[in-house]
Amino acid sequence: MEVGEQVYTDTETLFLPAVINRFSDRDANFQVYKVMVVHLWAQTWYGTWHENVPAQLSKYAEYEKALACFHALETLRLDALIERTLPGVYRQLVTLHTGHELPDELEWQQAKAVLSTAKASVRDSLTLVDKLIDRQPADVMPYQGVLKPLQVAKVREARLEADKQAFRLGLLRMNQELEKASAEESVEDNESELLADEEQKNFSLRKIESEQTAEGFTYEIELDGRPMPVPDNIKGTMASILQDLGEIPEDYLQAAGDGAYFTGETGERSAEDVWKGTYHEEGAFIYNEWDYERQNYRKNWAVLRELDVHPKHDNFVDKTLHKYRGLAMELRRTFEALRGEDKLLKKQPHGDDIDIDALVEAVADTHNGEEMTERVFT
Structure with a gap:
């Protein structure tokens, strides 16, 4: 708000x-x-x-x-x-x-x-x-x-496009995980040849009754007639699409445009191609990310990936310091003014030296029958 x-x-x-x-x-x-x-x-x-x-x-x-x-x-x-x-x-x-x-x-x-x-x-x-x-x-x-229909149209169009891509990306990832699991099972059963001849399977949507939506229904993702477990982030995207359109169009099940749904590999992968398909999620750290527009978290939305960075000896640091030497000098003076003088903290519970004044007070307190304090360091 x-x-x-x-x-x-x-x-x-x-x-x-x-x-x-x-x-x-x-x-x-x-x-x-x-x-x-x-x-x-x-x-x-x-x-x-x-x-x-x-x-x-x-x-x-x-x-x-x-x-x-x-x-x-x-x-x-x-x-x-x-x-x-x-x-x-x-x-x-x-x-x-x-x-x-x-x-x-x-x-x-x-x-x-x-x-x-x-x-x-x-x-x-x-x-x-x-x-x-x-x-x-x-x-x-x-x-x-x-x-304000024109403002709504602008925001809605951008959200629909983002949700459409997120939904397709999620389906692609689900399909690849299913293929990986099927391949592992076929290797164990020595049925790899059978798997190679198997036709490509496609996802479909089935309406089911739901009291959690205004339309009175939601969607279930099926593969060859069997309900599939859907990750929470895809469920959230489906709910957003349903709220915007009142349905999830069939063309949302396609990877791109009017073509067939693509489930294969994209060729040899490079560590630099971090945003192609779902490869950017493989071998990466996945985090929930705050969506300021929706005022809610998108689950497993932020992707952090480590890349090898090779050193390049081109005197960049020296050149930059020389180019901005005036600004660097001004920043140095500013930080020196903020830092002020080093101050010696007394009566500390831990430290490298003994605080003589605090120790004298502690000994006097002990002679008076009081418990000796631990704050005798500096």
Whole structure:
């Protein structure tokens, strides 16, 4: 979340006002914040951006008017979803409806009925724009903010491309690991010739029911009809794609473009080719990496690899020090000023020398019946 002049989301970040003073009561203003956050979250979770909204609305002569109508319709749909899934938040949301009622026109009431059904989607909202764009506009709810489709499209396109490549890379790695395991088994059973004649196996996707997604389903990766164990990082990528598109397209199973899925070697490998295919992960150190855009960790995303560096004797250090000798002198003076004088620390529990003053005090304390301190070093 970030502070913004307007309330909106680009599907990566929620932009909210720094202060809300709609009510005199602090808790009431906090509830407005909460409803705003939930409504922006609902846009991304319940598929407001599954369709290309700018393209769909560009057919109207008055684009901004069409966008406002679409936003009002989506607000009705999202309100109904929040009522079913988060009734506590919905009760707070309803209190903000006071003074912002839906027009009494029959078309608006019918639209509300359609969008309140469990099967309603963003496509229904886009379809209803035709019927309502020239009707009395609905009031803007205090929590709904604004829509910025062009910013969403830019962020979403970049994320989809990154997720697509990450998904394909993960599948390639899974396939290579399966081939390696099959090769080892075939060697043990003396069946290497049979393996060589075996046809290439391809991954497929199968929908399974899930209560963890807004669509009510998720995907299982299969190989020749058998479910495959999927690493957590690929599961996360699949969830991201599903949230953006509402499905995982079949072409995501291909290694590149419209060609066949590639599972073989890329030829002789070099330590310099660290970013070709999945080779950069082999023999390397894998770490979780913080994704600032998603505000979450990507598992096994950072790859650290050791490379042999051969010395090159070209007097680089001497040349650099000579070239920047003025700057080096200034830095040296700065650090000398920061360092100050060396100070002798007394009454330390450990040290190279005896602190005579501390020792005298310790002996005096002992004569007085007190326990001798250990801080007698310097």
